[in-house]
Amino acid sequence: MALSPTVAAVExxxxxxxxxxxxxxxxxxxxxxxxxxxxxxxxxxxxxxxxRIPRYMELVDEGTLNPRPTMTQRLETxxxxxxxxxxxxxxxxxxxxxxxxxxxxxxxGIGLALVRRTTHTAAIGFYTRRVAEAGMAAxxxxxxxxxxxxxxxxxxxxxxxxxxxxxxxxGRAPIVLDMATSVVSLGRLAQLRRTGKNLMPxxxxxxxxxxxxxxxxxxxxxxxxxxxxxxxxxxxxCMASILTGNPILAPALTExxxxxxxxxxxxxxxxxxxxxxxxxxxxxxxxxxxxVLKSLxxxxxxxxILMPGERGDRIAAARAHDGIPIPPATWTELSRVADRFxxxxxxxx
Amino acid sequence: MALSPTVAAVExxxxxxxxxxxxxxxxxxxxxxxxxxxxxxxxxxxxxxxxRIPRYMELVDEGTLNPRPTMTQRLETxxxxxxxxxxxxxxxxxxxxxxxxxxxxxxxGIGLALVRRTTHTAAIGFYTRRVAEAGMAAxxxxxxxxxxxxxxxxxxxxxxxxxxxxxxxxGRAPIVLDMATSVVSLGRLAQLRRTGKNLMPxxxxxxxxxxxxxxxxxxxxxxxxxxxxxxxxxxxxCMASILTGNPILAPALTExxxxxxxxxxxxxxxxxxxxxxxxxxxxxxxxxxxxVLKSLxxxxxxxxILMPGERGDRIAAARAHDGIPIPPATWTELSRVADRFxxxxxxxx
Numbered sequence: 001m002a003l004s005p006t007v008a009a010v011e012x013x014x015x016x017x018x019x020x021x022x023x024x025x026x027x028x029x030x031x032x033x034x035x036x037x038x039x040x041x042x043x044x045x046x047x048x049x050x051x052r053i054p055r056y057m058e059l060v061d062e063g064t065l066n067p068r069p070t071m072t073q074r075l076e077t078x079x080x081x082x083x084x085x086x087x088x089x090x091x092x093x094x095x096x097x098x099x100x101x102x103x104x105x106x107x108x109g110i111g112l113a114l115v116r117r118t119t120h121t122a123a124i125g126f127y128t129r130r131v132a133e134a135g136m137a138a139x140x141x142x143x144x145x146x147x148x149x150x151x152x153x154x155x156x157x158x159x160x161x162x163x164x165x166x167x168x169x170x171g172r173a174p175i176v177l178d179m180a181t182s183v184v185s186l187g188r189l190a191q192l193r194r195t196g197k198n199l200m201p202x203x204x205x206x207x208x209x210x211x212x213x214x215x216x217x218x219x220x221x222x223x224x225x226x227x228x229x230x231x232x233x234x235x236x237x238c239m240a241s242i243l244t245g246n247p248i249l250a251p252a253l254t255e256x257x258x259x260x261x262x263x264x265x266x267x268x269x270x271x272x273x274x275x276x277x278x279x280x281x282x283x284x285x286x287x288x289x290x291x292v293l294k295s296l297x298x299x300x301x302x303x304x305i306l307m308p309g310e311r312g313d314r315i316a317a318a319r320a321h322d323g324i325p326i327p328p329a330t331w332t333e334l335s336r337v338a339d340r341f342x343x344x345x346x347x348x349x
Numbered sequence: 350m351a352l353s354p355t356v357a358a359v360e361x362x363x364x365x366x367x368x369x370x371x372x373x374x375x376x377x378x379x380x381x382x383x384x385x386x387x388x389x390x391x392x393x394x395x396x397x398x399x400x401r402i403p404r405y406m407e408l409v410d411e412g413t414l415n416p417r418p419t420m421t422q423r424l425e426t427x428x429x430x431x432x433x434x435x436x437x438x439x440x441x442x443x444x445x446x447x448x449x450x451x452x453x454x455x456x457x458g459i460g461l462a463l464v465r466r467t468t469h470t471a472a473i474g475f476y477t478r479r480v481a482e483a484g485m486a487a488x489x490x491x492x493x494x495x496x497x498x499x500x501x502x503x504x505x506x507x508x509x510x511x512x513x514x515x516x517x518x519x520g521r522a523p524i525v526l527d528m529a530t531s532v533v534s535l536g537r538l539a540q541l542r543r544t545g546k547n548l549m550p551x552x553x554x555x556x557x558x559x560x561x562x563x564x565x566x567x568x569x570x571x572x573x574x575x576x577x578x579x580x581x582x583x584x585x586x587c588m589a590s591i592l593t594g595n596p597i598l599a600p601a602l603t604e605x606x607x608x609x610x611x612x613x614x615x616x617x618x619x620x621x622x623x624x625x626x627x628x629x630x631x632x633x634x635x636x637x638x639x640x641v642l643k644s645l646x647x648x649x650x651x652x653x654i655l656m657p658g659e660r661g662d663r664i665a666a667a668r669a670h671d672g673i674p675i676p677p678a679t680w681t682e683l684s685r686v687a688d689r690f691x692x693x694x695x696x697x698x
Contacts, residue, residue, distance in 0.1 A: 075625070077458030079428035082625050109426030110461040110618070114625060137588050139488065139618075150642050152651035157642060165584040167591075175587070177580035209648060225573045231526035231657040234642075235514040238524070239486050242516075242634040245626045250638040253645075269459070269488075269618065276424070276431050276463060277594045285591040289599040293499050293506060293583070296602075299558060302501035308580040 004325035005348040012324055013038040015338075015346040016050055022341035023060045024067040029092055036091035040123045041324045043312035047187030048123040051330040056089070056120070057337055064262050065089055065119045071096060074116075079108035082244060083115045087263075090121035090142075094266060098127040101270035102134045109275045115266040116244035121162070124266075125178030125309065128166035131270045132174035135279055138166045140268040141232075143240040145260065146252050148182050148221055151230035154209025156220055158249060160186060161236035166309075168273070170287020176309035181229040181236070182221035189221050202226075240265040323349040353674035354697040361673055362387040364687075364695035365399055371690035372409045373416040378441055385440035389472045390673045392661035396536030397472040400679040405438070405469070406686055413611050414438055414468045420445060423465075428457035431593060432464050436612075439470035439491075443615060447476040450619035451483045458624045464615040465593035470511070473615075474527030474658065477515035480619045481523035484628055487515045489617040490581075492589040494609065495601050497531050497570055500579035503558025505569060506602060509535060510585035515658075517622070519636020525658035530578040530585070531570035538570050551575075589614040672698040 007015075016034035021027060041049030059065035069088035073081050081100045085093035097113035104111025121142045131138035141163045146156040160182040166174050183203050184192070192199060192215040204218035205211055212218055223229030241248045244265050251259035273282050294305050326334070331345075338345050356364075362383045369379035390398030408414035418437035422430055430449045434442035446462035453460025470491045480487035490512045495505040509531040515523050532552050533541070541548060541564040553567035554560055561567055572578030590597045593614050600608035622631050643654050675683070680694075687694050 077624055078456065079460075080458030080620075080624070107427065108457050109429035110459055111428075112459040112620065137592065149648070150645065150654060152647055152654040153642070153645040154648045155646055157645050165581070165588070167584065167587040175583070177577075177584055179574070179577045179580065183574065205648070209646065211648070224577060225528070225532065227655070227657065228526075228528045228573060231528065232514070234524070234638075234657065235516065235526055237638065238516040238635055239514070239620070242631055242638070243486065243620070243622060243625055245630070247634050247638065250634065250641045253641045271429075271461065271588070271592070273592060275426055275429070276592055281594070282591055285596050285599065286587055289583075289586065289591070289596065292599045292602045293502070296499065296502040296506050297504055297558065298501055299498070299503045299554070299560070305499060305501040306576070308576065308583065 004327050005331050006323040006325050007346045007348055008323050009038055009042055009320060011346040012041065012050060015343070016053060018343050019053060019337055019341060020067070022343060023057065026068070032095065033089045033091040036095070036122050036126050038324070039126055042316040042319045043123075044315035044319070045123055045312060046327075047185065050326070050334065052120065052122070054333045054337055059119060059262060062261070069093075079104050079110055080112040080114070083113060085115055085118035087117055087119055090118050090264065091126075093118040094121055094124070094127045094268070095130065097266065097268050098130045098138075098270070101138070101268045102131055102136055105136055105270035105272040109272055111270045111272075113268050114240065114244050115268070116246040118264050118266060119262060121264055121266060123178060124162045124164040125166070125176045127268055128164040128178070129174050129176045129309075131268070132166040132168045132176065134270075135168055136273055137271040138164070138268065140164045140266060141236040141240060142264055142266040143236045143248055144264045145248060145262055147186060148223060148233065149205060149209070150234070151223055151227045154205065157253060158223075158230060158233040158237065160221060161233045163232055163236070167286060168279070168283055170283040170285070170290065172287065172290065173309065173313045175286065175290070175307050178309070179224075181224055181232040183224050183229070184221050186221060189218055193218060240267045243267075353676050354680050355672040355674050356695045356697055357672050358387055358391055358669060360695040361390065361399060364692070365402060367692050368402060368686055368690060369416070371692060372406065375417070381444065382438045382440045385444070385471050385475050387673070388475055391665040391668045392472075393664035393668070394472055394661060395676075396534065399675070399683065401469065401471070403682045403686055408468055408611060411610070418442075428453050428459055429461040429463065432462060434464055434467035436466055436468055439467050439613065440475070442467040443470055443473070443476045443617070444479065446615065446617050447479045447487075447619070450487070450617045451480055451485055454485055454619035454621040458621055460619045460621075462617050463589070463593050464617070465595040467613050467615060468611060470613055470615060472527060473511045473513040474515070474525045476617055477513040477527070478523050478525045478658075480617070481515040481517045481525065483619075484517055485622055486620040487513070487617065489513045489615060490585040490589060491613055491615040492585045492597055493613045494597060494611055496535060497572060497582065498554060498558070499583070500572055500576045503554065507572075507579060507582035507586065507598060509570060510582045512581055512585070516635060517628070517632055519632040519634070519639065521636065521639065522658065522662050524635065524639070524656050527658070528573075530573055530581040532573050532578070533570050535570060538567055542567060589616045592616075
């Protein structure tokens with residue numbers, strides 16, 4: 001197996017930004033989209049990192065992703081905004097939405113930003129963490145295209161819509177839960193396919209829509225807890241897509257074609273903790289709870305009890321120091337994109 | 350096996366209300382608490398129905414549940430309220446909270462009601478459905494006492510905190526997702542114990558904190574999807590308990606005793622759909638999506654594709670007509686409560 005080239009985060013981000021500038025993004029936008037993707041790489045969540053760049057290029061080429069969006073606020077209430085993202089890359093629209101949710105929460109106690117007509121959200125935890133870093137609690141979900149069967153169905157009919165919740169930590173990083181509504185993520189399923197490992201029952205369907213434990217045949221991830229994950233995905237579509245007048249699932253299932261092209265909608269909610277009590281007390285109580293949970297007696301096979309996001313925080317600390325390994329296949333694909341725009345690949349460590 | 354006495358819903362509710370009046374609740378409160386419990390029975394969710402009455406009596410006797418609460422609004426922002434429930438029964442505090450969330454959402458687009466110091470919430474879906482029936486979308490969660498191990502722990506350390514989301518339906522009943530954050534609910538675990546069926550791996554721990562598939566030995570339900578369910582339960586504690594200055598888990602784990610007594614906190618969020626678009630269009634789109642999902646090709650072993658809450662809606666229609674079967678053990682326990690207060694048991698069908 002070929003060794004993975006390793007790249008410093010700052011170099012990788014500069015490289016990614018150079019590509020996004022080349023397809024027409026404004027400099028600040030290009031740098032921010034690059035930052036959000038590399039943030040995922042740093043945390044070991046490579047499926048939402050720079051390996052998406054070739055797909056971003058396709059989305060630009062087919063007219064799905066708009067590198068020069070004019071995001072507009074369609075309406076504003078005392079506690080909410082509705083943003084039309086004009087097919088912006090998710091890192092732009094969702095960062096804007098997170099900041100708007102924080103602004104409205106600062107005014108009203110709770111703030112809601114609805115985002116319609118956006119594209120690939122990247123790691124939704126980036127945006128809820130941003131809210132938590134502003135001293136607020138966050139809840140967010142994204143609705144996307146067909147890639148998971150609804151409970152009982154044999155065809156893709158909902159999305160593995162991620163759900164994220166975050167709160168400020170107590171002396172530590174924020175606690176950020178970021179979960180797919182499938183049992184295993186699409187990225188993990190692809191990884192298991194490559195390694196040829198067996199799946200657990202209830203994880204996936206094959207192409208014919210039958211349950212399989214053979215990773216090589218697994219095509220569709222099943223919803224987490226059956227009706228629970230499917231229900232969460234359905235609610236994401238109702239609250240992000242239908243609520244903003246931009247339904248995804250029903251048109252894709254009945255019309256296909258144009259209607260099935262990549263698009264996403266999201267909502268993000270911020271709650272201003274300081275309006276309901278003392279933020280220092282909140283942080284202390286969260287810190288105390290984390291300390292207590294981490295010191296609990298453990299089940300067999302567990303070396304440690306981890307908080308949501310803690311593993312990613314650790315990988316980020318290591319990769320900030322050691323660099324980010326780029327799998328050879330991703331390196332090759334990125335080289336093709338670099339060639340197309342006559343850009344240099346990033347320096348390796 | 351003894352036959353289950355069957356009681357008309359209206360009779361069962363009148364009986365339950367007579368008990369709640371006997372322990373000191375105001376007439377309207379007694380009738381409402383009874384209504385919420387019998388609503389669960391109607392829907393086949395008997396674990397949150399009248400079988401809880403003996404436990405409610407214990408909670409009153411030990412001073413945990415206050416039958417004559419003075420609920421106060423601790424603070425109000427443009428979009429949120431913080432309610433101190435004064436140890437009210439959940440059906441009173443959560444109904445009040447749902448209505449307050451709707452009121453604030455009507456003013457601000459989104460509304461949040463935080464509830465501290467309440468007791469047994471009963472079926473949280475009752476309150477999100479109430480919001481949906483007011484034409485709004487709802488998100489709610491409840492934090493409660495230790496009854497589920499955090500992911501990796503061998504002792505009860507978080508709660509099976511229910512999470513609920515609801516939206517108005519399109520010509521049908523609202524769609525109401527109401528899910529425990531455990532793989533299987535405590536009620537289902539108790540049921541499996543009685544029937545002696547085997548559990549799936551990953552469902553439960555025994556009293557010693559080891560995984561078991563033997564229903565007779567199962568004591569603790571494991572979190573849904575491991576870190577996902579545990580993370581959702583942790584977030585419920587942070588957002589409902591710590592945010593309202595009434596932490597449950599850390600005090601219970603470190604102090605026990607008084608600190609481990611039954612208590613709950615909740616949050617409920619309402620989003621006023623009509624502020625963001627046309628409510629009729631929303632309902633039509635939800636109805637269209639439901640129609641499409643229900644007509645999908647099905648996996649082997651599925652006779653039908655069901656929406657969240659649909660099974661309960663059907664059982665409710667049947668039980669409204671045929672009456673509610675009361676398991677003999679529950680009937681005996683209710684008879685003891687009736688004797689204590691010199692009340693008549695309800696007429697059976």
